[in-house]
Amino acid sequence: MLTANNLECSRGDHKLFAGMNFSVKAGELMLVSGPNGSGKTSLLRLLCGLSVPDDGEICWDGINIRELGGDYRSVMTYLGHLGGIKDDLTAIENLRISCALAGCEIDEEQATDALRRMGLTGRETLPAKVLSQGQRRRVALARLLVTRTKLWILDEPLTALDVAAIELIKGMLEHNLSQGGMIVMTTHQELNVAAAATHQLVLS
Amino acid sequence: MILWIIKRDLLLAMRRRSDVLTTLFFFIIVVSLFPLGVGPEMNMLRMMAPGVVWVAALLASMLALGRMFSSDYVDGTLEQMLLSPVSLSGLVMGKALSHWLVTGVPLVLMAPVLGIQYDLPVEALMVLTLSLLLGTPVLSLVGAIGAALTLGLRGGGVLVSLLVLPLYIPVLIFGAGAVEASTAGMGFDAHLSLLGAFLLVSLVFSPWATAASLRISMA
Amino acid sequence: MTINWFKYASPASFYFLAGRMIPFFIIAAVILLIIGLYIGFFVAPTDFQQGEAYRIIFIHVPAAWMSMFLYVVMAFWAGIGLAFNTRLSSMVASAIAPTGAMFTFLALWTGAWWGKPMWGTWWVWDARLTSELILFFLYIGFMSLQAAIDDPRRADKAGAIIALVGVVNIPIIYFSVQWWNTLHQGASVSLVQSPKMATAMLTGMLIMALAAWMYSIVMVLMRTRMIILERERHTAWVSELKEGVSK
Known part of the structure; x- marks a missing residue:
């Protein structure tokens, strides 16, 4: 269970939010929405432990994620605006390396398989620089097919994706939730994901 | 895990060979400029050679520091490294080692050739190569701290030189000192063992300090 | 009796405490400076080797001492700030840097002035002068890094x-x-020159060092106060302060 107690976050002199409380339990989805600059990305970066809140704490199963460190990072997957895709590497190399970094090494076959399921058949050995924006996004998202982490923190995962890919992602999200996973994500698009409970967090 | 990082960085360097070559040619050009500046008097060149080669090596290694983390920072890979369950210090060690393999090793291999330009005796050439072999990894390791601290800052490239060059001074003194001692016919073991000691100390402390710096810069 | 030290660790209370302490340190600095200079120029005997020119050491040596000491103090407070996340200690560290750099520069400058009559040249690659120069670079690096980060x-x-x-x-x-210096056979004159320094010289130097110390405290407190005001400009107590001033 992911809980936030009395979170406060500011950027420079500008206070983004304060006194924020929520909890996300197994099988639940939390959608974060709000206008540009309202602190959606800042919140997600707090939740994954990249930055430290000005006040309050974030707990995983009741323990502060600062104390958990690597143990927390091994149950969590964060996908930000930047996919971490290297122009000079092929789709397979990109996927294998990002998985290895996340602590689950996969071989070439598994990588090819995941990329094919993401609709990238025939593109597996092309360098990422010749892929389109949407295809690069698919390479980044392919990691979600392979990882076995419980908590997914996704920042605008649907940007640049077409209708078919959005359906695909929806299926992946639902699969994770049905396995007892949890998802915190931001999106501008309407998305009906079947979940045990869907929380809406609106930032202003 | 370190192997993954090294493998990846070497692969990237292979696909962008021009980056490696620019550093190497910078080194060669700087060393070749000195005789043009001070005149071709062989005795003087022989005396200057260790210092000139070493200073050029410091500058070349420092110039390549900017690349160590910045491309990973720009495309989001660095975020993923910070969020990796494996230890960040280990990853950083891999990054510094591959930086050395890509920029340091070519300098070490090229140094004897440049030493011949300066008419260094054979023993001095060997000592020069050996001192660079021990000293350049220290430059990559210590430089990593500076590169991590200046990540994403405007004017980061110039700033990193202000931070890192003073810290390079001991390596310069003992690296160039070893070659001088050998040309003067004195023992150079002490110099080399001190360089080795610097290497050990920086292997222990620098990845840790770099990891802390990265977390600060990315927060 | 237990003192609540944390009370003074909050920027607001430090601001007022420092404001009250500064006048005392200014007085102490001025008095010590006058005594030190008097001893330096009138009481201390003329050096039989170096004549009157040696008197620059009454500024040079304290400046060199302070420059090294302040770097360690700065690193100490910066480290405390990093380890315990106490904002005030980091502010103090940033406030120390310019004073430390100033003393380093002063030590180099006076060293050159002293070197000209002694060694016949403005600059000698003496081990101490070289180390001082590197220390100056370290201060500059610290300040430029902090200045570059918003x-x-x-x-x-x-x-x-x-x-x-x-x-x-x-x-x-x-x-x-x-090591480098001994290898290259540098200057044979060392800064602490004669084996037995006259007591008056030593007293003068020590008093000047104390004056430099007091001066540093004044500067650091004043600069910390400015940093506090800048960083806390949106808090209630600073706005109250501003209203009080404008009334």
């Missing part, structure tokens, strides 16, 4: 790392420069 929290922490790395390196650098 976010004060990142600036504090990044500065702390570079200050601590510097402190670990200073002994190594000093030792290397020493």
Whole structure:
């Protein structure tokens, strides 16, 4: 269970939010929405432990994620605006390396398989620089097919994706939730994901 | 895990060979400029050679520091490294080692050739190569701290030189000192063992300090 | 009796406490400076080797002492700020840097002035002068790094790392420069020249060092107060302060 107690976050002199409380339990989805600059990305970066809140704490199963460190990072997957895709590497190399970094090494076959399921058949050995924006996004998202982490923190995962890919992602999200996973994500698009409970967090 | 990082960085360097070559040619050009500046008097060149080669090596290694983390920072890979369950210090060690393999090793291999330009005796050439072999990894390791601290800052490239060059001074003194001692016919073991000691100390402390710096810069 | 030290660790209370302490340190600095200069110029005997020119050491030596001492103090507070996340200690560290750099520069400058009549040249690659020069670079690096970072929290922490790395390196650098100097047979004159210094000289130097100390405290407190005001400009107590001034 992911809980936030009395979170406060500011950027420079500008206070983004304060006194924020929520909890996300197994099988639940939390959608974060709000206008540009309202602190959606800042919140997600707090939740994954990249930055430290000005006040309050974030707990995983009741323990502060600062104390958990690597143990927390091994149950969590964060996908930000930047996919971490290297122009000079092929789709397979990109996927294998990002998985290895996340602590689950996969071989070439598994990588090819995941990329094919993401609709990238025939593109597996092309360098990422010749892929389109949407295809690069698919390479980044392919990691979600392979990882076995419980908590997914996704920042605008649907940007640049077409209708078919959005359906695909929806299926992946639902699969994770049905396995007892949890998802915190931001999106501008309407998305009906079947979940045990869907929380809406609106930032202003 | 370190192997993954090294493998990846070497692969990237292979696909962008021009980056490696620019550093190497910078080194060669700087060393070749000195005789043009001070005149071709062989005795003087022989005396200057260790210092000139070493200073050029410091500058070349420092110039390549900017690349160590910045491309990973720009495309989001660095975020993923910070969020990796494996230890960040280990990853950083891999990054510094591959930086050395890509920029340091070519300098070490090229140094004897440049030493011949300066008419260094054979023993001095060997000592020069050996001192660079021990000293350049220290430059990559210590430089990593500076590169991590200046990540994403405007004017980061110039700033990193202000931070890192003073810290390079001991390596310069003992690296160039070893070659001088050998040309003067004195023992150079002490110099080399001190360089080795610097290497050990920086292997222990620098990845840790770099990891802390990265977390600060990315927060 | 237990004193609540944390009360003074909050920027607001430190601001007022420092404001009350500054006048005392100014008085102490001025008195010590007058006594020190008087001893230096009128009481201390003329050196039989170096004539009157040696009197520059009454500024040079205290400046050199302070420059080294302040770097360690700066790194200490920066490290405390990093380890315990106390904002005030990081502010103090940033406030120390310019004073430390100033003393380093002063030591180099007076060293050159002293070197000209003594060695016949403005600059000698003497081990101490060289180390002092490197220390100056370290101060400059610390200040430029902090100046380049907009976010004060990142600036504090990044500065702390570079200050601590510097402190670990200073002994190594000093030792290397020493070695390098003996190898290259540098200047044979050392700064603490005659084996038995006249007592008056030593007293003068010590008093000047105390004056430099007091001056540093004044500068650091004043600069910390400014940093506090800048960082806390959106808090209630600073706005109250501003209203009080404008009334």
